[in-house]
Amino acid sequence: MNQLNFKTHFLAGPWVGLMFISATLVAQTGCKKHSSRLTDELENQTTFRIGEVGSMTGSEATFGISTHNGISLAITEINAEGGVKGKSFELFTVDDQSKPEEAATAVTQLINQNRVNAILGEVASSRSLAMAPIAQGGKIPMITPSSTNPAVTEMGDYIFRVCFIDPFQGEVMAKFSLNNLKIRKVAILRDIKSDYSTGLARYFTAAFKKGGGEITLQQSYEAGDIDFKSQLTAIRTAKPQAILVPGYYTEVGLIARQARELGLTIPLLGGDGWDSPKLGEIAGKALDNSYFSNHYSSENQAPNIQNFISKYKSKFGAIPDGMAAMGYDAAKVLADAAKRAKSASAADLRDALAATRDYHGVTGTITIDQQRNAVKSAVVLKVENGAFKYQTTVNP
Amino acid sequence: MIEFVQHLINGLSLGSIYALIALGYTMVFGVLQLINFAHGEIYMVGAFVGYYTARYLHFGQQSSILSLFITLFASMSVCGCLGFAIERLAYRPLRRSARINVLITAVGVSLFLQFSGQLLFGADPKFFPQLFLSSGSWSLGEPGQPGQLGELKINPLQVLIFLIALTLMAALQYIIFRTRLGRAMRAVSFNHDLASLMGIPTDAIISYTFILGSALAGAAGVLVGLAYPKIDPLMGVMPGLKAFVAAVLGGIGNVTGAVVGSIVLGLAEEFLVGYGAPSFRDALAFSILILILLFKPTGLLGTQRTEKV
Numbered sequence: 160m161n162q163l164n165f166k167t168h169f170l171a172g173p174w175v176g177l178m179f180i181s182a183t184l185v186a187q188t189g190c191k192k193h194s195s196r197l198t199d200e201l202e203n204q205t206t207f208r209i210g211e212v213g214s215m216t217g218s219e220a221t222f223g224i225s226t227h228n229g230i231s232l233a234i235t236e237i238n239a240e241g242g243v244k245g246k247s248f249e250l251f252t253v254d255d256q257s258k259p260e261e262a263a264t265a266v267t268q269l270i271n272q273n274r275v276n277a278i279l280g281e282v283a284s285s286r287s288l289a290m291a292p293i294a295q296g297g298k299i300p301m302i303t304p305s306s307t308n309p310a311v312t313e314m315g316d317y318i319f320r321v322c323f324i325d326p327f328q329g330e331v332m333a334k335f336s337l338n339n340l341k342i343r344k345v346a347i348l349r350d351i352k353s354d355y356s357t358g359l360a361r362y363f364t365a366a367f368k369k370g371g372g373e374i375t376l377q378q379s380y381e382a383g384d385i386d387f388k389s390q391l392t393a394i395r396t397a398k399p400q401a402i403l404v405p406g407y408y409t410e411v412g413l414i415a416r417q418a419r420e421l422g423l424t425i426p427l428l429g430g431d432g433w434d435s436p437k438l439g440e441i442a443g444k445a446l447d448n449s450y451f452s453n454h455y456s457s458e459n460q461a462p463n464i465q466n467f468i469s470k471y472k473s474k475f476g477a478i479p480d481g482m483a484a485m486g487y488d489a490a491k492v493l494a495d496a497a498k499r500a501k502s503a504s505a506a507d508l509r510d511a512l513a514a515t516r517d518y519h520g521v522t523g524t525i526t527i528d529q530q531r532n533a534v535k536s537a538v539v540l541k542v543e544n545g546a547f548k549y550q551t552t553v554n555p
Numbered sequence: 556m557i558e559f560v561q562h563l564i565n566g567l568s569l570g571s572i573y574a575l576i577a578l579g580y581t582m583v584f585g586v587l588q589l590i591n592f593a594h595g596e597i598y599m600v601g602a603f604v605g606y607y608t609a610r611y612l613h614f615g616q617q618s619s620i621l622s623l624f625i626t627l628f629a630s631m632s633v634c635g636c637l638g639f640a641i642e643r644l645a646y647r648p649l650r651r652s653a654r655i656n657v658l659i660t661a662v663g664v665s666l667f668l669q670f671s672g673q674l675l676f677g678a679d680p681k682f683f684p685q686l687f688l689s690s691g692s693w694s695l696g697e698p699g700q701p702g703q704l705g706e707l708k709i710n711p712l713q714v715l716i717f718l719i720a721l722t723l724m725a726a727l728q729y730i731i732f733r734t735r736l737g738r739a740m741r742a743v744s745f746n747h748d749l750a751s752l753m754g755i756p757t758d759a760i761i762s763y764t765f766i767l768g769s770a771l772a773g774a775a776g777v778l779v780g781l782a783y784p785k786i787d788p789l790m791g792v793m794p795g796l797k798a799f800v801a802a803v804l805g806g807i808g809n810v811t812g813a814v815v816g817s818i819v820l821g822l823a824e825e826f827l828v829g830y831g832a833p834s835f836r837d838a839l840a841f842s843i844l845i846l847i848l849l850f851k852p853t854g855l856l857g858t859q860r861t862e863k864v
Contacts, residue, residue, distance in 0.1 A: 218787070220679040256678055351834055379833050385783040385790075388565040389829035395706070396558040409680055413785060421561070422694070422708045440682050441784065 204276075206249040207242065207497060209234070209490070210269030212280030212290060217257025218382065218409045221435040222282040222482050226304055227252060228475050229486030230279060236470075237490070243497040251275060259289035266290040270297040276497075277302065277508060279489050282482060283407070284308035284355040291318045300509045304489035305431065305454065305482055308358045312531040317505075319512050319531045321489045321520070322454055323555070325355070325430075329362025331452045331537045331553045332428050336401060337370045339539075339551065340426070340450070344375050346399035348390055348414060350406040351379040359405035359430050375399045380410065387414050391421050401425050407432040412441025419445045426450060434481040439545030446542040454481040455522040456538045456549040467521040481522070488520035557706050562829045563822070568713035570821025572782075574720040575775035576798035577805070577813040578727060579768035585731075585808040586744045586764045588654070592661040593641055595795015596668035597634050597769045601776025602683070602786045603676055605630040609684045623686050623781075630777045631770040638769025639762055647758070650747075665795075672788030680787040683780040712782045719778065723771065724814045731810065740764060744808075793837065800844045806857025815856060 211230055213223030230250065238247045251273045253265035262281055269275045270293070278294050278301040281287045287306040294301035295315030303311055303318070307325045312318050336342040345367060350356035364374055376397035378390040391414070394402060402418065404411050404427050411433055418427070429451035438446065457468055457478050467487065471479040479487075495518055497503075500511035515527040523535040536554045540547040576598055583591045608629040609622065645664050649657045693709050731737035742750040743760050751757045779794075780786050797820060805816025820840060828836050847854065 216678040218680055381834070381836075384836075385785055386565075386569060388569075389562060389825045390833060392558055392561045392565060393829050395561075409785060413783065416784075420708060420710050422706060437682075443685070 204274070204503075205246065207246045207503075208249050208251065208273060208275040209493065210266070210273060210275035210278045210280075211250060211252045212255055212262050212265045212269070212278065212286070213252065213282065214257040214286070215252075215254040217255075219257045219283055219407055221408070221437050221480075222305075223254065223257075225435075225480050225482035226280075226282055226486035228471070229304075229479065229483035229488075230490045232471055232474055232483075233487045233490035233494070235474075237494045243494055244503075246503075248494070255281065255286060257283070257286075259286045262286035263289045263293060266293045266301075270294070270299050275299065276503070276505065277493055279304065279486070279493065282306065283353070284311055284358070285353055287311045288314070288354060291315065294318060298505050300505060300512055302489050302493055302512070304485040306355070307431065308354050309530075309532075310354065310358075316513075316531070317509055319527060321492050321525050321527075321533045322431075322485055322522070323535050323537055324532050325359045326362045327555055328430055328452050328537060329359050329364075330366040331539065332403070332430065332450075333363050333366035333370060333372070334553065335450065335452070335539050335551070336367065336428060337372055340401070342400040343371070344373050344399045345401050345403050345428070346376040346378070346394040346397055347374060347403045347405075348378045348380065348387070348394065349404075350382050350410065352382045353406065355430075355432060356405045356407075360403065363403055363405065380406075380414075382407065382410060384410065385413060387417050388421065391418050391423065395421055395423055399425065401428050403428045405430045405432065408435035408438045409441065412438055412446070415442045415445035415449070431481055434547075436477065436480060438542075442542075442545075444544075447544065449542045450539055450550065451542075452537045452553075453540050453547075454535075454537070455484045456540060456547070458549045459538075463519065464521050484522045488522050488525065491520060492518055492525060558829070561707055562825050564707065564709055565829075566822035566825030567717060567818060568710070568782075568821070569825055570801075570818035571713070571717040571720040572775065572779055572817075573794065573798045573801045573821055574814045574817035575716070575723070575778065576772060576794055577802040577817045578720075578723055578810065579771045579775075580799055580802045581805075581807055581810060581813040582727065582731075582768045582771075583764060584802070585810075586740050587646075587761060588744070589646065589657055590661065590799065590807075591765075591768070592658075592795070592799075593664040593668060594768070594772055595791035595798070596665050596672070597637055597641075597791075598772040598776045598779075598795065599672060599786075599788060599791030600637055600668065601630040601634045601773030602780040602790065603672070603681075603776075603788075604633045604773065605777035605780055606681055606683055606786060609686060626686065627774055627777050630773040632773075634773025634776070635766040635770040638765040638772075641769075642762055642765040647761075669789055669792065676788050678788060680785045683784040683786055685784070686781060710782065712778070716778050716782065719774075720814060720817075724810055727810045736760075736763070797837075797840045800840045804843060804847050804854055806854030809854065809856050812854055812856035816854065819855075 213226050215223040234248045234250050251269055255261035255265050266278060278299055282305045284306040287303045288311055291311055291314035295317050298317060300317050303320045305322050307322060307328055309324045312320055347360050349360040376394055378394060380387055380390060404414055415427055427449035431453050433451040434453050468479060492515060496511040500507045513527055518525040525533045528534055534555055536552050538552050539550040541550050579594050605626045608626050641664055645660050646657055649660060693711055739755045739760050742755055743757050747757055801817040801820045802813045805812030824836055824839055827839050
């Protein structure tokens with residue numbers, strides 16, 4: 160018995176070793192073939208695969224959901240028209256839970272496992288900044304529908320956006336406050352954890368000071384905070400004529416309520432981070448007579464916009480917000496580029512995207528410039544009884 | 556000057572929220588020498604139970620005070636049961652083992668509740684329905700004159716929270732020092748085995764302590780949900796930790812100490828944020844913890860406990 164065991168042990172050893180070595184060799188060659196196969200596979204796929212990274216849950220949940228709805232509507236329409244070059248569009252969606260780490264993991268998964276041709280995402284600049292290096296490294300074109308921080312497209316030549324950038328957005332609100340609201344003194348309450356918020360505050364400050372305005376006080380908070388009374392009390396003492404709150408809708412709603420509780424009746428100013436159907440639910444009446452800049456207004460009577468709104472309403476039962484409209488345009492711009500691309504390779508798709516000129520989207524005419532940003536107008540909306548009312552358009 | 560007083564008011568309301576949670580921590584520690592890290596999560600469950608109750612029973616805007624009581628009652632009952640269940644399933648089997656095992660289990664229960672909450676309730680923030688007294692503010696003095704008394708604003712709900720915290724402190728002091736139940740709790744805390752030899756049903760006493768502490772946390776959850784309408788499954792982490800710091804600051808095991816420590820912490824946080832460094836808000840609480848443990852480990856109101864051999 161023992162001898163038998165000894166024999167099997169003795170014989171098993173080398174066999175196991177051999178199997179192990181051969182397995183590793185196969186895996187190695189397999190891997191090498193894999194990466195070069197990746198680019199071949201992209202061209203030989205039967206569908207055009209789009210990866211989407213969005214915040215379907217977490218504190219910016221409405222951004223992800225709205226964008227996703229816009230993208231799905233666009234893809235349904237594209238596929239109904241027969242797809243692009245005979246290939247239908249296939250959407251892979253990953254939820255990043257409003258966290259940058261998850262966004263990075265999601266884009267890695269989409270590129271390596273789902274073998275997508277292009278990435279659509281993300282809305283929040285912090286998360287786009289986390290995703291961009293990975294998309295750039297994998298040489299997969301990435302289009303962000305609504306990230307406005309300039310640093311996003313600076314990450315590499317495969318990163319694009321179809322919205323305006325914060326230097327322009329900051330200027331929009333600064334000029335609106337100075338010229339339309341005749342406001343000269345503003346206090347700022349920004350989210351120190353958000354690249355979007357700190358960037359927009361900076362650009363607003365520069366433009367506001369240039370126009371002769373004065374920033375009486377700058378305070379900060381962190382995303383996730385629920386109590387802002389200390390910052391607002393300090394702001395109240397500084398006696399500004401308005402408060403700039405360039406944050407995301409969850410905190411903005413709470414800040415507005417607490418500002419009113421402290422007796423501050425001055426208007427609040429903000430950017431496209433306010434755009435959410437939940438803003439009214441959180442803020443109640445507290446945001447009435449406040450203003451923010453955005454990508455589009457649903458009151459715009461242009462036929463293609465109204466057409467989009469009615470299609471979206473019949474599919475999702477609600478009027479599309481700015482994020483949905485941007486998602487729709489991003490997907491459509493991608494399809495347009497895929498049509499113009501010389502081949503299905505990622506490099507040709509990238510070149511076609513960079514050559515986008517005068518694409519008529521629902522959020523305006525989109526031309527991709529040298530820095531891979533879109534040059535577009537912004538609208539200013541006023542909050543009245545929980546609804547957003549169009550005030551004016553500002554052209555670049 | 557007015558700004559200073561407003562900060563004082565804000566700090567007191569922040570402190571009373573921490574006090575509501577710290578009372579539960581301190582009570583459980585007083586009886587069991589156990590820091591129940593899951594307490595913050597029970598507070599979170601209380602807020603969610605209150606949210607679902609109010610939504611399910613269609614309590615809308617500015618409902619009556621009855622709706623507030625029903626929500627509080629529902630929340631406190633569910634949290635009491637939850638506290639009982641946690642004690643029975645997670646802590647009682649470890650009563651004979653080393654203190655560190657129960658501590659680690661407590662952390663484990665806390666994490667379990669956080670992530671179950673995310674799974675059950677969804678990770679997005681929910682907005683608490685506006686019940687009695689949630690919005691609006693009271694002015695001290697004639698409004699409209701900046702720099703005058705009229706500028707001071709208090710949210711009536713925060714006054715309510717402050718008064719409830721003080722009442723609970725007095726009630727708990729009374730229970731612990733002037734009733735038979737309280738005497739039994741003190742006996743169990745002094746020496747668990749001797750107390751059971753004397754005929755005190757120690758298991759029942761400990762369960763009762765947990766139920767009471769958890770009910771307090773549940774009430775805190777509802778009240779905070781009303782005052783700051785955003786709730787999410789991770790809302791209990793920071794307030795739980797800060798309430799723990801507050802309880803240690805005041806002297807853990809000491810009921811008055813919990814309230815004093817919470818007020819001090821609330822004021823310190825408010826003044827730090829209002830007058831300079833908002834980013835250090837959370838860092839302040841933990842710096843205080845380190846300092847108090849270095850210089851006065853028994854806390855502000857704690858007394859030295861000499862061990863006689």
